[in-house]
Amino acid sequence: MNQPESNTKVYIEIVRQLRVMIEKDGLKAGDKIPSERELSERLNAGRSSVREALRALELLGLIETRRGEGTFMRDFRGNQLVQLLSTFILQDEKAKKDVVETKKLIEMDCLQLASLKRGHESYGLKEWVLKQEDLKDDCFFQKVAELANNHLLFRIWQILKDYYHSLQMEISEPSGELYVKLAEALESGDQETILAAYRKLRNLSVD
Amino acid sequence: MNQPESNTKVYIEIVRQLRVMIEKDGLKAGDKIPSERELSERLNAGRSSVREALRALELLGLIETRRGEGTFMRDFRGNQLVQLLSTFILQDEKAKKDVVETKKLIEMDCLQLASLKRGHESYGLKEWVLKQEDLKDDCFFQKVAELANNHLLFRIWQILKDYYHSLQMEISEPSGELYVKLAEALESGDQETILAAYRKLRNLSVD
DNA sequence: AAAAAGACTGTGGTCAGACCACCAGGGAGA
DNA sequence: TCTCCCTGGTGGTCTGACCACAGTCTTTTT
Structure with missing residues (x-):
């Protein structure tokens, strides 16, 4: 050099x-x-x-x-790397819990951001949700993460999502109705309503 | 082979x-x-x-x-990956705003998590803050991120912090008193109080 | 005998050169 | 015009060489 x-x-x-x-x-x-x-x-x-x-x-x-x-x-939105890393990294139980926990937090952040940043155009999220049949959870939150209009946060979410899937846990797909509810809450713009809808979706109690 | x-x-x-x-x-x-x-x-x-x-x-x-x-x-529980990817990705101006925004979100997440997870030992954060003279902002939030007890989130914060500093913006160090307030809020355990204290510290209005 | 200086060995860090396998394009031949 | 093969450029791999550095062992000096 x-x-x-x-x-x-x-x-x-x-x-x-x-x-x-x-x-x-x-x-x-x-x-x-x-x-x-x-x-x-x-x-x-x-x-x-x-x-x-x-x-x-x-x-x-x-x-x-x-x-x-x-x-x-290369179009490096790919995830083969995550897979490789995860085999090395995600070994102890604690790390797995961290992934799950962090993913939830980031998702809530995305929701919050998305609700704050709408207004310009009333992104027809609800309509979009209704149009989908057999809506995938990832798909929904990908949309939300995009609405949040924060590329970095979006990337972080993607990575967490990949990690999450590599955990090989049984993943429960919530019923479609809950997504509609969440979309409605999002358009209401009220933080509490949004978080409540999210908790219901994820089956959470307090956090 | x-x-x-x-x-x-x-x-x-x-x-x-x-x-x-x-x-x-x-x-x-x-x-x-x-x-x-x-x-x-x-x-x-x-x-x-x-x-x-x-x-x-x-x-x-x-x-x-x-x-x-x-x-x-090596102790690879963190994800270097985020670090590397983002160095490649964070290039335009929009990305910088995202860094600032995301850092705030993550910090709020850490605060939230820390408040939820205390209880075991009442981590004398306030005492610690009072003991420090000329407390650095990073130092404080590093402590908080540790209290959140989520290694992954901690890592993400660290990376964001590094990027934040690499942005070369004028960074205002809030007065020490505000940290004490935040520490108190944290020990109160009330989400609203905590977020309010954080906003005051960061000079934010709504978000 | 103890301490300091030196030599030795093993390690990563780097380079240069040599093949090989493969692909694309151009030219020769049909 | 079409086909085939050749050639040049590219990545894929190996080998051998040399350097810089760290730890150890040996020798020399004090």
Whole structure:
């Protein structure tokens, strides 16, 4: 590497450089990344170091490599990474409880946010819910998370959702009526009503 | 690799094998992993392939390497994952607002959780606050996040905090008195009181 | 004998070069 | 025009080499 090196490992620096490059060139999903050999030359590093960086990013699901073709940006909303991590991470019981608990909290946050941020357009959530047949829980909350209009929170929710599913617990799908109720509560705009509807949906008592 | 090879890349197979090895040998955080050279021999693969696997796991925060010493298991209960993904994702202006907003939400969640989960020991938060001189905001909420007793949520908060600081905004440190008030509210156990105190601290109106 | 200096061994960190397998595109031949 | 093959570029992998560093053992010095 050229300047910003000191004691950081080369492959870490390469990851940094790649991120800069991606941002600067505005690379999107599907776009091609310079070849390993070119990168190693441009960044003044060995090809093996470049590979270490790329392999890491690949395992994270951020890029995709096709032999004989090249390396490409990926639409990293994927979750294969979460699956991998979860096999490593979610071992003790406490961690599982944390996931369940945190997911609920984030969902409540999303609801709250969504109710605060509506107004502009009365997002016809209720109509949408009614139109769906066999509404999936994830699907509903994905919608809510989007309405919250906070990309970061949405991402966090997605990750939690994936973790949640990897827990392999028996998941109860509430009846469709409860979603309608929740949608109505959301449009009422009253925090208490919303939370009450959510608790009913999740079968919670106090928290 | 020996048997289970087909078209999967070697480094992926190594990751698999490592996971098996970790499970079989019951390796815990802090334990040492066989050296790269030994692994490459045991798994019948080149050292560079082993490295690619290890680097990937390292970037994921699952292992830690120390030059001259070896490679070690790491306490990976947090999700480095969020951290990494978001560095790639948080780029535009909207994202910054999301960070600020989300941090507040998470902090409120922590407060809520902390208030629900106390009871066992009346964590002398107020006393602790009073003892501190020149209390830092982060420091206070770190304490709260710990009291919430949810490692995952704690991690998320930490990450948000880091991002928050990287935003380079002018950060106002509230007066110490407000923290005392918040601590008192927390010990009262009443949700409304707590949120009101938090809003006053953060200078918020409704949300 | 005790302490300090040095050599040795094992580890990760990095690089260069060599193959291989694969894919796409272009040119030669039908 | 169509088909086939060749060639160049790409990722996939391995090997061997060298460096930097940490811990240990040995030797030297005090």
